[in-house]
Amino acid sequence: xxxxxxxxxxxxxxxxxxxxxxxxxxxxxxxIVGQQREKSWIFFEILLPMLAVAAYVYVYRAIxxxxxxxGFVVIGGAMTAFWMNxxxxxxxxxxxxxxxxxxxxxxMSPSSMMAILLGMAVGGLFASTLRxxxxxxxxxxxFKVQYSxxxxxxxxxxxxLAMTALYGMGMMTASLFLLLSREAWHLSNLAQEPIYxxxxxYFPIKSFNFWVAAAASFxxxxxxxxxxRQLIFSSGAALGFLNVTVEILVLIxxxxxxxxxxxxxxxxxxxxxxxxxxxxxxxx
Amino acid sequence: xKQSETVRSFTMATWxxxxxxxxxTDPFLFAIYVIIKPLATAAILVVMYSIITGGDYNSPLFxxxxxxxxxxxxxGAVMAGVSWxxxxxxxxxxxxxxxxxxPINIPFYWLGRGVSxxxxxxxxxxxxxxxxxxxxxxxxxxxxxxxxxxxxSLLIGVTMLAMMGLILASLTLMIAHHxxxxxxxxxxxxxxxxxxxxxxxxxxxxxxxxGYAMPITYWLELMRRSLIGDVAEAFPTLxxxxxxxxxxxxxxxxxxxxxxxxxxxxxxxxRARELGLIDRVTNY
Numbered sequence: 001x002x003x004x005x006x007x008x009x010x011x012x013x014x015x016x017x018x019x020x021x022x023x024x025x026x027x028x029x030x031x032i033v034g035q036q037r038e039k040s041w042i043f044f045e046i047l048l049p050m051l052a053v054a055a056y057v058y059v060y061r062a063i064x065x066x067x068x069x070x071g072f073v074v075i076g077g078a079m080t081a082f083w084m085n086x087x088x089x090x091x092x093x094x095x096x097x098x099x100x101x102x103x104x105x106x107x108m109s110p111s112s113m114m115a116i117l118l119g120m121a122v123g124g125l126f127a128s129t130l131r132x133x134x135x136x137x138x139x140x141x142x143f144k145v146q147y148s149x150x151x152x153x154x155x156x157x158x159x160x161l162a163m164t165a166l167y168g169m170g171m172m173t174a175s176l177f178l179l180l181s182r183e184a185w186h187l188s189n190l191a192q193e194p195i196y197x198x199x200x201x202y203f204p205i206k207s208f209n210f211w212v213a214a215a216a217s218f219x220x221x222x223x224x225x226x227x228x229r230q231l232i233f234s235s236g237a238a239l240g241f242l243n244v245t246v247e248i249l250v251l252i253x254x255x256x257x258x259x260x261x262x263x264x265x266x267x268x269x270x271x272x273x274x275x276x277x278x279x280x281x282x283x284x
Numbered sequence: 285x286k287q288s289e290t291v292r293s294f295t296m297a298t299w300x301x302x303x304x305x306x307x308x309t310d311p312f313l314f315a316i317y318v319i320i321k322p323l324a325t326a327a328i329l330v331v332m333y334s335i336i337t338g339g340d341y342n343s344p345l346f347x348x349x350x351x352x353x354x355x356x357x358x359x360g361a362v363m364a365g366v367s368w369x370x371x372x373x374x375x376x377x378x379x380x381x382x383x384x385x386x387p388i389n390i391p392f393y394w395l396g397r398g399v400s401x402x403x404x405x406x407x408x409x410x411x412x413x414x415x416x417x418x419x420x421x422x423x424x425x426x427x428x429x430x431x432x433x434x435x436x437s438l439l440i441g442v443t444m445l446a447m448m449g450l451i452l453a454s455l456t457l458m459i460a461h462h463x464x465x466x467x468x469x470x471x472x473x474x475x476x477x478x479x480x481x482x483x484x485x486x487x488x489x490x491x492x493x494x495g496y497a498m499p500i501t502y503w504l505e506l507m508r509r510s511l512i513g514d515v516a517e518a519f520p521t522l523x524x525x526x527x528x529x530x531x532x533x534x535x536x537x538x539x540x541x542x543x544x545x546x547x548x549x550x551x552x553x554x555r556a557r558e559l560g561l562i563d564r565v566t567n568y
Contacts, residue, residue: 054476
């Protein structure tokens with residue numbers, strides 16, 4: 001009898017926001033703990049990307065670019081961590097989960113898919129932030145990057161808004177990946193270098209035609225990077241695409257758009273995937 | 285018998301690799317996929333260069349950077365192609381354990397899996413070079429190309445990259461699946477030391493010896509010399525070496541990497557079997 005009541009109390013029904021938050025924590029947990037269990041990621045995700053960033057720095061040095069461009073590359077190189085994380089650990093993760101057999105378990109559980117995706121985002125954001133900070137610290141030390149922060153409040157706001165919009169975009173595109181199979185991997189692979197190009201990861205986006213830069217601004221990191229560069233480098237404002245205040249307003253709009261889009265699209269795609277029998281499909 | 289097993293492992297893996305890489309979509313979309321990614325990588329460097337130099341494509345530094353980057357496509361393609369097969373088979377298709385119990389030669393199977401990426405890389409290199417000649421006045425004259433040197437260098441270089449890929453594949457056996465792009469990450473890091481996109485003189489003196497120890501440095505120099513001799517002569521990095529000497533160094537380093545790949549494979553293979561890592565699945 002005692003064991004029975006203990007089992008009942010353990011399986012106490014959790015609903016609403018408590019269930020949502022517990023799901024977020026549960027999905028974030030393996031990502032954060034996984035980082036501690038095997039440390040090879042430090043080499044592959046911090047040291048190696050740092051060397052790639054250094055290569056772009058030396059290209060600028062070889063062609064005699066002003067020193068602020070070195071800083072642009074360091075910041076851009078650090079921000080690639082977030083884009084890679086959204087591509088590989090958010091968008092295409094649902095495809096990977098489908099292949100592993102976890103997706104059907106997610107759908108069967110009483111948790112919401114939004115909570116699961118948010119958990120992935122929180123865990124991924126933690127790992128990506130570590131990598132980005134390491135690249136900025138190492139890059140700044142090695143290349144003696146000079147920062148001239150003009151407004152810390154705006155800088156923090158821009159970063160938070162860019163991350164919210166970016167991970168919202170990741171959650172939204174993840175729902176599209178519910179319907180995809182093997183092509184998911186290739187689509188993510190395709191969205192790396194072209195996005196580095198149009199979002200200006202290694203150069204100011206102002207170098208492009210206005211309409212190209214405006215179209216690229218649909219990706220939150222484009223304006224996030226541009227605003228951050230304007231706020232932390234002395235020549236940043238002169239090379240900025242739009243005024244920082246305007247960029248903050250656009251980022252707020254993107255946050256609303258992507259988070260709402262994620263909720264609506266996820267509900268729709270989940271129903272569609274169930275209806276079309278794609279949840280357990282494995283087209284290899 | 286041994287010979288036929290080796291050949292069979294290689295050819296079947298080549299066919300399998302091509303199917304995995306290409307049959308996820310229709311040929312038209314696949315062609316776009318093959319072209320866009322490398323063109324975007326080249327475009328990042330072209331934009332960086334043109335912002336700073338004001339579009340001075342007549343400087344010998346431009347073809348140096350452009351050609352080095354174009355042929356560096358092979359580094360990522362071959363190394364990633366060979367090493368990715370481990371994660372793809374172990375964690376995605378979960379067939380690595382079956383490969384191990386099948387009558388095949390595992391290192392040749394992995395090398396075969398890399399052939400499709402080499403073919404895709406070849407198309408990418410061709411497209412990048414054509415775009416350079418058409419749109420950026422790349423001084424590449426097919427009647428002036430030293431075809432003998434080009435083909436010999438390409439053959440030795442691809443063999444060398446395959447050996448490096450085999451080392452990476454062996455190491456991949458030992459590590460968890462934190463990250464999708466190990467091959468690309470390693471290739472990105474080697475970008476720094478190989479003089480691919482800037483002459484080694486730009487590196488600090490204490491880093492240059494790493495570049496001189498890398499076979500990719502000599503291979504890229506040979507590729508540049510075979511296509512546009514003037515470009516190589518404009519930079520002092522390896523000017524004191526004749527073509528024959530460079531080939532000798534490249535062959536020597538390729539042999540060293542081949543021996544190293546055998547040692548690393550045997551060690552990693554033994555450890556992976558001992559620790560039960562052959563059928564390990566890790567997913568965060």
